[in-house]
Amino acid sequence: MSAAMETAEGRVDLGKLYAESNIGETIDQLESDLVGLLPVKTRIREIAALLLVESARRGLGIQAEPPSLHMSFTGNPGTGKTTVARRMADVLHRLKYIRRNHVVTVSRDDLVGQYIGHTAPKTKDILKKAMGGVLFIDEAYYLYRPENERDYGQEAIEILLQVMEDNRDDLVVILAGYKDRMDTFFRSNPGMASRIAHHIDFPDYSADELFRIAEMMTTTMHYRFDEAGQAVMREYIALRMQQPRFSNARSIRNGIDRARLRQANRLFAGRGELLDRAALETITAEDIRVSRVFTQQ
Amino acid sequence: MKITQGQFSFLPDLNDEEIKKQIEYGLDQGWSIAVEHTDDPHPRNTYWSMWGTPMFDLRDPAGVMMELNACRKEFPNDYIKVLAFDSNKGFETIRMSFMVQRPADEPGFELVRSEGPGRTVHYTLRSYATGRPPGGRYSPAAAP
Numbered sequence: 001m002s003a004a005m006e007t008a009e010g011r012v013d014l015g016k017l018y019a020e021s022n023i024g025e026t027i028d029q030l031e032s033d034l035v036g037l038l039p040v041k042t043r044i045r046e047i048a049a050l051l052l053v054e055s056a057r058r059g060l061g062i063q064a065e066p067p068s069l070h071m072s073f074t075g076n077p078g079t080g081k082t083t084v085a086r087r088m089a090d091v092l093h094r095l096k097y098i099r100r101n102h103v104v105t106v107s108r109d110d111l112v113g114q115y116i117g118h119t120a121p122k123t124k125d126i127l128k129k130a131m132g133g134v135l136f137i138d139e140a141y142y143l144y145r146p147e148n149e150r151d152y153g154q155e156a157i158e159i160l161l162q163v164m165e166d167n168r169d170d171l172v173v174i175l176a177g178y179k180d181r182m183d184t185f186f187r188s189n190p191g192m193a194s195r196i197a198h199h200i201d202f203p204d205y206s207a208d209e210l211f212r213i214a215e216m217m218t219t220t221m222h223y224r225f226d227e228a229g230q231a232v233m234r235e236y237i238a239l240r241m242q243q244p245r246f247s248n249a250r251s252i253r254n255g256i257d258r259a260r261l262r263q264a265n266r267l268f269a270g271r272g273e274l275l276d277r278a279a280l281e282t283i284t285a286e287d288i289r290v291s292r293v294f295t296q297q
Numbered sequence: 298m299k300i301t302q303g304q305f306s307f308l309p310d311l312n313d314e315e316i317k318k319q320i321e322y323g324l325d326q327g328w329s330i331a332v333e334h335t336d337d338p339h340p341r342n343t344y345w346s347m348w349g350t351p352m353f354d355l356r357d358p359a360g361v362m363m364e365l366n367a368c369r370k371e372f373p374n375d376y377i378k379v380l381a382f383d384s385n386k387g388f389e390t391i392r393m394s395f396m397v398q399r400p401a402d403e404p405g406f407e408l409v410r411s412e413g414p415g416r417t418v419h420y421t422l423r424s425y426a427t428g429r430p431p432g433g434r435y436s437p438a439a440a441p
């Protein structure tokens with residue numbers, strides 16, 4: 001038994017439990033690694049508190065079913081759903097809700113077969129691999145195709161429902177997708193809706209948040225924008241947000257990858273001069289300015 | 298007659314917690330786990346029926362338990378064993394094998410003598426259970 005529960009009068013020290021779990025470290029890291037996402041971070045902290053209190057209750061011999069933690073993550077592309085799913089596994093693992101710190105990411109094609117008798121073994125195979133950790137189902141609504149009444153997706157859903165109910169101790173299922181389509185999916189699959197305890201909505205990022213994400217991404221890659229580069233990056237973000245197929249942080253990552261390419265070409269074109277570390281690390285205004293984003297309207 | 302075979306044959310039957318721990322050990326070694334069953338208890342019967350295919354890339358025993366419980370449900374009166382296969386070069390063989398279910402009633406074996414020329418006697422074992430066709434060997438419904 002942990003030190004936090006050793007008191008003779010049968011009391012428990014949540015502060016100590018918190019310190020012992022090291023969960024603070026994980027949450028602090030989440031705060032600093034992920035820009036914005038306030039509602040998501042709040043919910044993760046709430047879940048952490050729930051699990052800490054749960055272990056305190058268990059420590060004092062209070063018996064109850066473990067809480068159900070199947071979740072749904074809704075939000076536009078590139079808002080961090082997959083990234084947060086990984087972090088969530090880490091949090092749940094540190095709080096001993098799941099036994100393994102691993103996430104199995106799947107979509108319809110991994111679960112649903114092509115012919116009769118193909119779906120059940122496929123779905124079960126994935127479930128077995130995910131056991132002990134987190135099963136992350138991206139674009140979960142593709143499992144349900146009402147336009148085809150013999151679609152095998154329904155079979156996969158039924159197996160999932162069964163396992164979500166029977167193996168609560170063994171598996172956390174996270175469904176992810178765009179908000180409106182997930183809402184429709186839950187409306188037509190009330191069984192699924194009723195098994196999901198936490199619906200977490202991922203908001204789109206503001207221009208400012210996207211800029212901070214850009215800075216963070218460049219820093220981890222050991223690049224930085226010079227002053228003019230920063231200003232152009234802000235312009236880039238403002239324009240990119242208005243254009244089609246904008247996908248939040250992912251668009252930023254792609255933009256930076258292309259700026260990196262142009263920086264390399266600029267340096268290579270000017271070869272002959274000796275380059276210092278700063279030159280190799282700096283992304284300038286012109287590396288960003290030539291992007292299509294500035295010409296297409 | 299309690300038939301034993303494989304690892305832990307000298308121990309009382311393992312309970313589910315113990316089975317899980319043993320599977321976990323196998324998974325931690327990187328082995329793939331399989332479930333097999335039979336209703337022919339003869340010690341020379343090495344070819345048990347496979348319950349599905351061997352399971353690769355599992356991280357937790359819960360996945361194996363899911364299959365094991367499905368097999369138990371389908372064949373409540375069979376012998377069932379769990380095996381672990383090591384695909385590493387130099388091994389490429391079963392590294393672990395132990396029984397996880399047995400029929401409630403095991404009638405045992407008859408010692409059959411057959412006399413040959415010159416008063417020689419050949420001995421063989423015959424399972425009482427295999428007197429009946431497969432499928433009905435241990436189920437109560439098939440009892441005479």
Ligand SMILES: Nc1ncnc2c1ncn2[C@@H]1O[C@H](COP(=O)(O)OP(=O)(O)OP(=O)(O)O)[C@@H](O)[C@H]1O
Pocket residue numbers: 033034035036037075076077078079080081082083084138213216247249250253
């Ligand atoms: N808040 C954030 N802070 C820093 N980086 C982020 C943040 N959100 C997302 N990213 C980065 O953006 C990229 C896309 O994120 P992710 O793949 O998690 O999005 P998603 O919501 O799963 O998208 P999709 O719906 O298209 O699958 C990743 O490289 C991730 O590291």
Ligand SMILES: [Mg+2]
Pocket residue numbers: 081082083138
């Ligand atoms: Mg994703």
